[in-house]
Amino acid sequence: MAECLALADLGASINLMPFSIWKRLSLPDLTPTYMTLKLADRLLSRSVGVAEDVYVKVGSFHFSADFVIVDFDADPQVPLILGRSFLKTVRALIDVFEGELTLRVGKEAITFNLDPTSRYLANYSDMTAKRIDVIDMACKEYSQEVLVFLIDFLLEEVDAFCAIEDDPTSPKVYQPYLDPEGDILLLEEFLNDDLSLPLQIKEIICLKFVELKDLPPYLEYAFIEGDNKLPVIIAKDLSVEDKTTLITVLKSHKRAIAWKLSDIKGIDPEFCTHKILIEEDFEPTVQHQRRVNPKIHDVIKQEVIKLLDAGLIYPISNSHWVSPVHCVPKKGGFTVVKNEDNELILTRLVTGWRVCIDYRLFNEATRKDHFPLPFMDQMLERLAGNQYYCFLDSFSGYFQIPIDPKDQEKMTFTTHMERLLITACLLGYKMLQARFRERMLKRCEDTNLCLSWEKSHFVVKEGIDVGHKISKQGIKVDKAKVDVITKLPHPTTVKGIRSFLGHAGFYRRFI
Structure with a gap:
């Protein structure tokens, strides 16, 4: 059995083997592929093929x-590169503080010390420059996130420094870090509109903000970090004390809320x-x-x-x-619009496109879970009549429950670019009463389940769920849905009649 060193590379999405190593190992024939790779030196390279089921x-x-x-x-000493696909399979865990890499299979684990690796790389001479490209590539990929943190940190330090009296000998100033001339030059370089910077400061700071839409009269935005950062939606008529308490709870559990895709961690596979x-x-298919127009192609x-970056x-x-x-139309959070009668109604507008995977043939072959789901109308009847509610929606719930590694291949999807494998699946939302919000948020944190800030409303007296308006007065019909029914075209086919009866039957309780 041939032995060699391998590089565990989180920046690589696939496992790489040089063609010379493949010939030396006398592995089985390669599977043809049209994959094109971009190497660390920015050059594009066509792959020779794929060696499947290599024993490692x-x-x-x-x-x-x-x-x-x-x-x-x-690399003569480290010829193989093990990418994220391999590290995900072995459930790799990197402890930066301890300098350890742990691989797990079931309940067994093996740990490698990373310190000798650092010393080993330091012995390179003429080959060291080749590794700068990898570092440069990683810095370019993650510089945006790093700069966001850096700018926020610098601005906070500037505010704190300006609050101190103009006395450099003040005990509030940590003297070893005091370099007035150097600090001023550094801040000027960051704060000036220097076009040579990778990303201007004003653009970086804007990344911390999200678009705020118009809300109905009984809702308002609150911010749990600084000014206009990390918004949440709460009831407008809360007292100052209740609002402060709610913001404190949300602030202490902000890891349970997501504002962007990179905020979600996913539920622990264990x-x-x-x-x-x-x-x-059923046989595999x-x-x-299918062909799509250029607009959808870019979407x-x-x-x-x-998803690759995440x-x-x-x-x-x-x-x-x-x-x-x-691709199907995607609706965003609730906003207020006027209907034909000039009435303000709460609705969700189409804000873009949602990329879905057509699993219809795969779903037919999948064994269904026979779980007794409750009837939605019965659940809403039990919820109606309370004074306060929390309407919670998971953030990109499709991606928060991991798929078993043995079954991930079945979820492969194809695009006009390449075939990709998805590692997570669908997750429905859960709705809990306001009195349990703190426990619920703690539970979300414990399981790495993140809620959507835009679609979650905290401690409100009314809200819309599945086309029903729920409040202390009971259940009422959603005006936006009524407008949809009134604008339905006259049915002319059997399918059209069934569609109309379905819409009308859904609201028969309100007639």
Whole structure:
């Protein structure tokens, strides 16, 4: 058995093996692929193929991994690169403080000390420059997030420094860090509109803010961090004391709320994973991507890039199950609009496109979970009549429950660019009463479940859920849905009649 060192690279989405190493190991034939890779030196390289099910032994553990074979000059001492796909399979955990890398299989684990690795890399001479490209690439990718933190930190330090009396010998000033001339020059470089900066300060600060839409009269925005940062939606008629208490609770549990995709961590796989069972009489199906117009083409591309950056998907060369993607209109949070009668109604406007995966054929082959779900109208009847409510919606709930690693291949989807494997699945939202909000937020934190700031309303007296307006007075019909029914075209087919009866039957209790 051949042994060699390997580089565990979080920046690589796939496992890489040089073509020379593949020939030396006498591995089975390669699977053809049209994958194009961008290397650390910014050059594009076509892969030779994919070596599937390569036997990898790490310590006492044995794994099966797919390697993309690329013809490039291999590092003579560390020829293999193990990317996120392998690290996810072995459930790698990096402890930066202790300098350790832990791999887990079931309840067993093996830990590697990273300190010798740092000393080992320091022995490089002429090859050290090749590693700067990797660092430069990583810095370029994450500089935006780092600069956001840095600018906020600098501005806070400036405010604190200006609050001190103009006395450099003041005990409030930590003397070893006092360098007035150097600090002023540094701040001037950051605060001036210098076009040579990677990202201007005003643009960076704007990233901390989100778009605020018009709210109904009984709701308002509150901010749990600084001025106009990290907004939440609460009731407008709360007393000052109640509002302060609510903001304090939300601030102490802000990890349970997400404002952007990178805020979600996902539920711990040891706590919950989704297993996919396939019926015995179904064969795997590989579907091709349908043609889309250029506008949708760009939407899909941006969504794939976003999910790749978040580590929720990664490229895969081959799979027995492949499903195409599809785009549908996406609605945002609630906002106030006027109808034809000049009445203000609460509705959710279409704000963009939602990229979905067409799993219809796959769903037919999937064994269903026979779980007794409650009837929605009965749940709403039990909730109606209370004074306060919390309407909570998970943030990108599709991606917060991980899929069992053995079943991830079944969720492969294809685009016009490449085939990708998704590692998370659908999660429905949960609605709890306001009195349990603190326990609920703590539970979300414990399980890494994040709520959407825009679609979650805290301690409100009324709200809309599944087309019903719920308040202390009971359940009423949503005016926005009434407008939809009144504007429905006259049915001319059997399908149209069924659609109209479905809409009308949904609100028959209010007639």
